[in-house]
Amino acid sequence: MRLPLLITAIACLSVNPLALADEVQVAVAANFTAPMQEIAQAFEQDTGHRVVAAFGSTGQLYAQISHGAPFEVFLAADATTPARIEQDGLAVTGTRFTYATGALVLWSADASLISDGEQLLRSGSFQHLAIANPKTAPYGLAATQVMQRLGLSAALADTLVEGQSIGQTYQFVASGNAELGFVALSQVYRNGEITTGSAWQLPADLYEPIHQDAVLLDKGADNPAAAALLSYLKSERAAAIIRGYGYGH
Incomplete structure (x- = not known):
């Protein structure tokens, strides 16, 4: 008479707890x-x-x-x-x-392009600089703050290529459609080093935290x-x- 109860109890104990996951x-x-x-x-x-x-x-x-x-x-x-x-x-x-x-970097897929990031921005020796839309992407807003604080907003205006997100901005640079761009450090960094290309990590005083x-x-x-x-x-x-x-x- 007690066998069905015992089987039920064993069955309950054997249920995978992950089955209750959400x-x-x-x-x-x-x-x-x-x-x-x-x-x-x-x-x-x-x-x-x-x-x-x-x-x-x-x-x-x-x-x-x-x-x-x-x-x-x-x-x-x-x-x-x-x-x-x-x-x-x-x-x-x-x-x-x-x-x-987060942290902002100036990044290029070309490993030899960025040695002195500020000097490169001031030189204007590139055609396209990618940024994320500053109205919808906080990293894009940070990029505009960097250009403003360096006094380069007007000089760089004609080079800007705008991505709708920082993900699209990264793709512009990774694909070569833009020689360089402002991206999130997390997109090009892992465990202490830049994983691909060349980069300049922007000083923290050039943009709001x-x-x-x-x-x-x-x-x-x-x-x-x-x-x-x-x-x-x-x-x-x-x-x-x-x-x-x-x-x-």
Whole structure:
């Protein structure tokens, strides 16, 4: 008479805990593509939760969230946009925090092009300089600040090629359509060195700090995977990945 109960108990004990895992929809600023992919893999291994990420410029993602996109977590490339989303009533109050601080570089796919970055910018010996759209991409805004503080805005205006995100900006330079461009350090850096081409890491006093904030969106308020991901971003394992791509954390 007790055999069916025993079989049921054994079956319950043998259930894979990952079967109870959840999925989280995340909107991620394009500069954080590579580290997010690595973090997502580690997060899935450690928790069983699955990350579904969409990448784009912070401004584009903000527009999508404002129009009802099903994102549950937002990792922006600035601090002001998540704060605005919170003010709009689309995020859970008190969940916003800085997950990374970014850095800007002048980069070329040509390993011999950039030796003195400032001198190269002043020389004008190039046809195309790529930047991200400063209205939608915080790294593009930082690039305009650099040109302003160097007094080169007018001199460089005719050379600018504008990408809609820092991801597209990187592609302009990587493909050779622009000889050089302002990109995120994380796109060309790994574990202490530039991985390809040549680069000049811009002095921090040439642009405002790029504090990148994360926030729990209303659509993720009841999703355990969303809360778990935000907690995981604060973990040492995630922090090590983030530092490995040149971010402050």
